[in-house]
């Protein structure tokens with residue numbers, strides 16, 4: 001059986017990833033592919049347990065390095081247990097966030113820099129997505145979209161933090177132009193979805 005594809009979605013909080021992931025899944029299933037949807041941090045029992053610790057808004061004392069290592073630990077488990085086996089079976093894997101989230105949020109947002117890259121390279125054994133869709137949306141617009149619901153520990157960070165995350169994503173798009181495709185996410189759902197499907201079609 002031929003190898004499947006590993007596609008990730010990235011973007012700031014409120015950028016509309018979940019909606020677009022569902023639309024891409026429907027499209028790929030309509031084409032007859034078997035799609036595995038997963039998310040970070042999470043996607044396995046162990047990784048979901050780690051997610052609870054990371055996002056708990058009571059964990060205000062968590063250090064930036066602890067946060068980085070916990071995301072990397074959740075990711076290592078997800079790659080081993082779910083992503084790599086599914087791609088090897090020939091499935092289409094769509095993951096909501098991956099290493100680029102740690103780069104944007106911890107390397108740029110928290111200011112830890114490229115040590116985050118080194119940690120994650122080791123955590124995933126150099127296993128990277130075939131394609132990353134980056135939903136670009138100004139952080140103020142994104143945070144405005146989610147202001148009505150209960151926010152987790154990361155979402156509660158300052159607006160300066162979310163601005164640095166956004167700028168981090170733009171820098172990553174420049175650093176990995178072959179893998180990361182940035183999309184203007186301020187437009188309508190259908191228009192964005194069409195652009196994503198066109199990009200994915202070129203790969204399959």
Ligand code: TMP
Pocket residue numbers: 013039040041071096097098099101102103105106154155
């Ligand atoms: P979610 O809200 O998209 O499920 O993601 C949970 C939060 O965790 C979100 O605010 C982004 C943040 N995050 C990081 O800071 N680093 C990471 O490596 C990942 C995967 C998520």
